[in-house]
Amino acid sequence: MAAPVHERITARWSTAVQDAAVSHGTLALLISPEQLLEVARSLKTDFGFDLLLDVTAVDWPTRDLRFDVVYHFYTTHDFVRVRVKTRVPATAPVVDSLIPLYDSARYAERECHDMYGIKFRNNPDLRPILLYEGFVGHPLRKDYPKRREQPLVPYRK
Amino acid sequence: MTPDNRAARGPGALEYLTTKKDEFIGWARKFSLFPYPFVTACCAMEFMSVSSTLYDTDRFGAALPRFSPRQSDLLLVVGTVAHKQAPVLRRVYEQMCEPKWVIAFGVCATSGGFYQNYAALPGIDRIIPVDLYIPGCPPRPEMVIDGIMKLQDRIAGDRHPILTETF
Numbered sequence: 001m002a003a004p005v006h007e008r009i010t011a012r013w014s015t016a017v018q019d020a021a022v023s024h025g026t027l028a029l030l031i032s033p034e035q036l037l038e039v040a041r042s043l044k045t046d047f048g049f050d051l052l053l054d055v056t057a058v059d060w061p062t063r064d065l066r067f068d069v070v071y072h073f074y075t076t077h078d079f080v081r082v083r084v085k086t087r088v089p090a091t092a093p094v095v096d097s098l099i100p101l102y103d104s105a106r107y108a109e110r111e112c113h114d115m116y117g118i119k120f121r122n123n124p125d126l127r128p129i130l131l132y133e134g135f136v137g138h139p140l141r142k143d144y145p146k147r148r149e150q151p152l153v154p155y156r157k
Numbered sequence: 158m159t160p161d162n163r164a165a166r167g168p169g170a171l172e173y174l175t176t177k178k179d180e181f182i183g184w185a186r187k188f189s190l191f192p193y194p195f196v197t198a199c200c201a202m203e204f205m206s207v208s209s210t211l212y213d214t215d216r217f218g219a220a221l222p223r224f225s226p227r228q229s230d231l232l233l234v235v236g237t238v239a240h241k242q243a244p245v246l247r248r249v250y251e252q253m254c255e256p257k258w259v260i261a262f263g264v265c266a267t268s269g270g271f272y273q274n275y276a277a278l279p280g281i282d283r284i285i286p287v288d289l290y291i292p293g294c295p296p297r298p299e300m301v302i303d304g305i306m307k308l309q310d311r312i313a314g315d316r317h318p319i320l321t322e323t324f
Contacts, residue, residue: 132241139275147273153243155283 003027003080005047012046013039026072028083033069036086037096040071044101049073049082052098055108057116061142066090069118071098088118097123115140182317186230186256187309188218193229195249198236200263203295212298219305226252231308232285237265238278250285256317258288258308263295270294 006027010020016039019030031039043049053072060066065087073082088095097120098105109120110129117138120126128135132152137144196204207214214220223229226249238246250259261281264270267290269279281287288311291304 130241144275148275149240149279150275151240151243151278151283153247153284156286 003078005075005078005080006082009043009047009082012042023083026081026083028085030085030087033086033088033095036071036084037098037100039084040073040098040101043073043082043084047075048077049075051076052102052104052108053081055098055105055112057112057118057140059116059140059142063087064089067093067116067118069095069112093117094119094121096121099123114138117141178319179315179317180313182319183313183315186317187312190219190231190258190305190309191221191223191229192219192231192233193224193226193249193253194222194233194235195246196233196235197238197242198263198265200235200265200295203298203301204233204235204262207298207301212302214302214305217302217305217309219309226250227254229253230257232257232259233262234259234266234281235262237270237272238281239276240278241276243278243284246281247284258312259285260304260308261287261290262301264292265294267292 003025006022009027009029010017013029013031016031016035017029018032019028021028029039051074053074054070056070058068058070060068067088067090068085069088071084073084074080086095093116095118097109099109099122105120106123106125107129109118109123110126112118113120113123113126114128114131115138127133131139134152135150137148194204206212208220208222219231226232230253232250232253234246250257259281261267265272265277266281267287269277273279278284289304289308291300293300296304
């Protein structure tokens with residue numbers, strides 16, 4: 001069931017949105033990476049989505065645009081969520097950082113960079129946050145070997 | 158000392174006894190285990206249960222947790238240890254004075270459990286020696302108590318050299 005604010009969003013962004021669906025009460029939008037910042041700013045200022053809940057990604061190894069970068073927004077006025085997805089290729093997995101709009105993006109983007117190797121343009125600090133310095137690769141990518149370990153302490157015997 | 162003797166000399170007459178040095182030290186050490194709880198995950202719930210009133214490890218002389226590794230002689234690793242945390246565990250172990258023992262509490266500390274991935278250390282025995290493994294996810298309090306008693310039996314039967322190579 002679409003909330004009224006969901007309908008207003010789809011109406012406002014009908015030109016930018018490549019795909020829109022309501023899934024479990026969440027409006028899911030697919031947009032191009034170029035429009036991410038613009039759409040996010042509109043969600044925040046025009047529609048009152050004042051929380052950025054999470055930034056994550058999905059790896060589709062066989063697809064040309066290999067990664068979905070996924071954002072979840074929440075509004076404390078209407079109590080509904082919006083999911084925004086955008087697709088980037090493996091050769092240039094770069095999107096704009098949402099730090100100018102949401103400070104919490106600082107850490108969520110760091111985690112996403114850790115796990116999927118997505119680069120966030122204008123995020124000044126993409127050091128490992130859950131992983132550690134020296135970790136090679138991005139463990140939630142599908143091509144990261146499931147059992148590959150990178151121990152920090154050498155194993156005994 | 159015979160019973161007759163004791164009766165003759167009144168109460169409190171146990172003025173000397175004969176025993177073996179290893180047995181005596183082993184007896185003293187097994188009832189003065191000071192655990193350092195290295196508690197990282199959900200097994201902590203079971204650890205709280207086993208150490209508080211209902212099961213009460215105090216009855217087994219292994220209760221008073223010391224939150225400094227320098228004051229403890231039993232390292233209880235309770236829960237999953239991530240690779241990122243492994244240097245911390247290693248350092249805590251190295252800070253403990255001899256004699257020291259290590260219990261891997263629960264399946265994650267034992268083998269990594271179902272975390273066979275980039276993040277989890279597949280068993281703390283990869284980085285520090287372990288004396289006793291307590292399986293279970295989490296282990297029942299009875300299993301923990303059984304484990305502590307087994308460790309105590311081992312300490313009681315061990316050699317306890319007063320002079321070692323390092324000291």
